[in-house]
Every structure is written in structure tokens, then in C-alpha cells.
Amino acid sequence: MAKVQLPVQKNQIIEVTFEDLTHDGNGVAKVDGYPLFIANGLPGERAKVKVTKLNKGYGFAKILEIYEKSRYRVIPECPIYEECGGCQLQHLSYEGQLIAKEKQVSDVMQRIGKIENVTIHPVLGMESPWRYRNKSQVPIGEREGGLIGGFYRQRTHDIIDMKECLIQVEENDHVLKKVKEICGKYGIKPYDEKSHKGVLRHVMARYGKISGETMIVLITKTAELPNRKKIIAELVATIPNLKSIVQNVNSKRTNVIFGNETKVLWGRETITDSIGEIQFAISARSFYQVNPEQTKVLYEKALEYAGLTGAETVIDAYCGIGTISLFLAQKAKKVYGVEIIPEAIDDARRNAQLNGVENVEFAVGEAEKIIPNWYKQGIEADVLVVDPPRKGCDQALLDTIMQMKPKKVVYVSCNPATLARDLRILEDGGYQTLEVQPVDMFPMTAHVECCSLLVRTDK
Ligand SMILES: C[S@@+](CC[C@H](N)C(=O)[O-])C[C@H]1O[C@@H](n2cnc3c(N)ncnc32)[C@H](O)[C@@H]1O
Helix, strand or coil: CCCCCCCCCCEEEEEEEEEEEEECCCCCEEEEEEEEEEEECCCCCEEEEEEEEEECCCCEEEEEEECEEEEEEEECCCCCCCCCCCCCCCCHHHHHHHHHHHHHHHHHHHHCCCCCEEECCCCCCCCCCCEHCCCCHEEEEEEEEEEEECCCCCCCCCEECCCCCEEEEEHHHHHHHHHHHHHHHHHCCEEEECCEEECEEEEEECCCCCCCEEEEEEEEEECCCHHHHHHHHHHHHCCCCEEEEEEEECCCCCCCCCCEEEEEEEEEEEEEECCCCCCEECCCCCCCCCCCHHHHHHHHHHHHCCCCCCCEEEEECCCCCCHHHHHHHHCEEEEEEECCCCHHHCCCCCCCCHHHCCCEEEECCHHHHHHHHHHHCCCCEEEEECCCCCCCHHHHHHHHHHHHHHCCCEEEEEEHHHHHHHHHHHHHHEEEEEEEEECCCCCCCCEEEEEEEEEEEEC
């Protein structure tokens, strides 16, 4: 095969102008149409860069000097921003982040979805885009005899020890600090990926922003946690309003964080929190949106798009602990929710009871299997809401939606690329996308959430 002639060579130093940002926040500059991905570059900037790696269709470079800075460039607030892989956009002002995210959504709608005649609204941002995350989940390692914990350095598994995280609630910083101190003091060894030895793999802290309640989850390789009683006693004595300490055991060689065995070490199985008028019980393994303030904005948009009058049957696919289901149930005749994690459905049923909601029914299983079964049994939705994980909806679910033909589909998504892909499939199956509302659930990171409204076009 003939060798492809590329317009640049490895180690070449060139001058570029940044045109765009990638979905993960890197700058994009092109040389004769050949894209170079370059960390820290912002659209409009001119820089001297060194080419570091070349592939057939794209390459990488690093910035040596920025000649012309973007008017949206700011000095990152976090002292470990350059090393830590947790945030990607702290060098871009918040105004600039919202502009970039709107463009990201609009670009994929055109490029991947080929969606026409859709209104893409400006991103709904936060008034104060810091300290919003209610959940911290970090790997644990060791340095000079002490435990360390924090995000991985980008594209590595090196842990950057984190004293505080400016997008986390301060309560979670305190939990991580105390867990490192106390577990270190009682000789708990961190898990080592290479040797597959050690005890503590990850620590998760979850904080109810409204309730003030805290849960700590210790994810361990071994079922045994040495000095368990002493560790629990010290955590209980030092963490204010701690309601639950849970251990999850993951003994596999894997990058997946949670294992299958979960046990309560102290206190309750769940903590509670509320969004708007609705209260939620949240257990260790259940998905709960990380930015409760913006979750309210997102769910209100989903409710608005659903346009319920009280007469509708609604299906909420990928329902988690029933958050959207309970929001919708306030205005629907009946809501059916489906979710794959059994503990989340236990929480969803508990949450329905907690809020005195009787017009909801939940099922455990894969949405792509349960919803086709419901359809066979005669359960048909007027409005179908989906909120899948990043990989988007399973084809079997999309096929069922196109057979069932609900009047409206409300598609909530944390990945604009898979959203655009699925919207194309639904448009080819008789739907039209009317509106996409991006909501900034994850300031300082390159992620953006969207709520979209589709309607059936046939009569
Ligand atoms: C983005 S979360 C949304 C949860 C919920 N709607 C909320 O807002 O809190 C996606 C959920 O889908 C669940 N899930 C993943 N794959 C699934 C599948 N094949 N069928 C049903 N649920 C699934 C996950 O466990 C997670 O709770």
C-alpha cells in the first residue's frame, strides 16, 4: 500500500490558527485540511506548536507559544488544573464555555444527525458555575507512605492527589481528606492495578445539597476491611451529618468501578435529597444527577416538552431512581419507568411512596427488552421519555418506539453525538425534531446535556 503523504511531519514546528474545539475540549487546527488536536488551544488563537504524533486522518501537537490569545481565555482557578483530567475548560471563560457548547451541539446536529429545521436554543448556564457537584468518586493510591486520591492525569492512570476540587461541594472535599487520613492511619493499602493487590480502590462521597446528608462508599478489592470498626467510628466522629457508610466489593481486574456486592457498614442504605417539590432516596449504586440545581432546569424542560394534560400514558426509559418519572407523574395519567439497576428501582419504588405518588409503575431490566414486551401486552405511550447513558439508545428500543408511534418523544442526553445519531434514526422512522435545549450540567468540563422534543409527522 502506498504511504500516505501528510502535510506535516513529526517534531515539525509550525504556526497554526485554532478553528474549533473537540468534544473533549482540545483545540483543533488544520494544515491543508489535516486536523491537529492540540490541548489548551482555543478557537481564534494563533500559536506556535510542535507536532507530536501523526495518524492517517489526524495528528496531535503541543503548544510552544500563543501569539494571539482568545478574548475568552482566562487563568484557570484550580491550582492542579493543568495536571488533573477532571475539568477540560477552565482556561475558557464561562461565557466562552456556553458559546462553545452551543456550537458543539449545533455542529453534531448537522454533521452526524443531518437534522434540518430544528431550533437549537442557547445553552442554559448556571449563575455560579463552581462547587456544583454533589458526588465525588476518585481512585486511591499511595505516596510516601500516605494515601492519595484524585482524578487521573489525562490519558494515564497516574493519580493527581486532590486537596480540594472547585467543582465539588466542599463537604465532599472534607470526606476525601478524612478517608485518606483515617484509612492511612489504620494501615489500609490502596489497590494496585498492576499487581492486583491491596484493599481500597475508590472512594465515593455523595452529598444531598438540600438535605445536607452525606454518604461514603468505600470500594474495596477484598471483602474484608481491616480495622473496620475503628475506621467507621472515626469517620462518624469527623464527618458532619453522615448518614450512611457503605462498602462495595469489586475483586475483578477491571476499570469498572463498582462490583456486585454492596453492604451497609454503618447507618442507612440511602441518603435523601430533593429536586423541586419531590424527595428522593438515593442508594450507593443508583444514578443521581450530579448537579441538582441544573437538574431542576433540565427536568422542567422535559416536563414542558412532554406537554402533559393529565390524560396521557408516559413511558420513562432509563429511569434511574425514578426522578423524571415522578416529575412527569404530577401531570400524567400513568407513568411506567424502566431501569437496569435493581437497587435504583428499589429506590424508585421507595421514592414513589415517599412522595405519595400512586400513578407510577417501575420495572427492572433492559429498556430494549422490557418496552417491546410492554408493547406486546398492549401498553402504549402517548409520550415516551428516554434518558440513556452516553452510548445512547439501543436499536431495539428505537425500533419499538417507531412501531409504537408515541405522539411525542422527549430525548434527554448527556452525549450530543449519540443523541444526533439517534435523532436521525427516529427522523427516518417518522419523527421530526422540533427543539433541542442544551443545559449546562457540567460547567468547567467539556460535557453538555440536552433535552430534545420530537413529534410524529404522520397523522
Ligand atoms: C443518564 S442516567 C438517567 C437516569 C435518570 N433518568 C435520571 O435523570 O436520574 C441513565 C440510566 O440508564 C440506566 N441504564 C443503562 N443501560 C440501561 C438499559 N439497557 N436499560 C435500562 N436502563 C439502563 C443506568 O443505570 C442509569 O440509571
